[in-house]
Amino acid sequence: MSRVSQPWPPVAVEPAVPHPKAPVAGTELGVHFNECFGCGDEADAGLHLRSTVGEGQVVHSRFTVTAAHQGAPGLAHGGLLACAFDEALGSAVGNLMRRPAVTGKLETDFRRPVPVGSTLFIETRLDGVAGRKIYVSADGHLDAADGPIAVSARALFIVVAFDHFSTHGDPEALEKLAAQHEKNQREREERGWEINP
């Protein structure tokens, strides 16, 4: 089967230079919001995706497909897999670039079925920046970091002002989240940025 792929990134870009205070290789990245469907501990049926910074401009993420993620019996739902990539790609942008950004466009190529019980190892790369536009891509390997590629994705993230979240989101929940972040002031100071809620 032939797959036609458009040039990527689709526009001229500058190199995506990680923030000087970006976490170093080997750092396990935390949950950015407990109720996040992609990574949150309190999202019972969520993906519970976990990420670690790799060498260069790479983030390694992984999540295990459960029965709660099925589309067909015993197989992951494609939309759930797209969600995992949104989270993995977003985590790379947020943590390496340290700028609040949201997904503007997300493309996925589903290459192999992903069975319940398997773990996807997602490797995300920063591909370039053009003004507020940050281009990223990822491959999801089945059951091992060097396993066969089951899903690939490419995304455009757009840098936004923090009021994107307060204007369009739930201000009460945001206040709760801010209070939670303030509990760990030292970590906040180390971050030196406003993490995506």
Ligand SMILES: CCCCCCCC(=O)SCCNC(=O)CCNC(=O)[C@H](O)C(C)(C)COP(=O)(O)OP(=O)(O)OC[C@H]1O[C@@H](n2cnc3c(N)ncnc32)[C@H](O)[C@@H]1OP(=O)(O)O
């Ligand atoms: C650590 C955190 C991990 C989090 C991971 C999860 C991330 C998410 O899921 S975020 C939630 C999903 N995304 C959203 O809800 C976003 C909804 N969309 C929006 O709010 C707006 O459309 C937004 C902010 C993306 C862009 O709006 P706005 O700020 O007005 O910018 P706008 O001028 O339209 O676009 C900026 C640039 O991006 C381009 N652009 C925007 N959308 C697209 C698109 N879909 N395709 C191609 N280009 C696009 C525009 O053409 C423009 O380019 P240029 O600068 O060259 O003119």
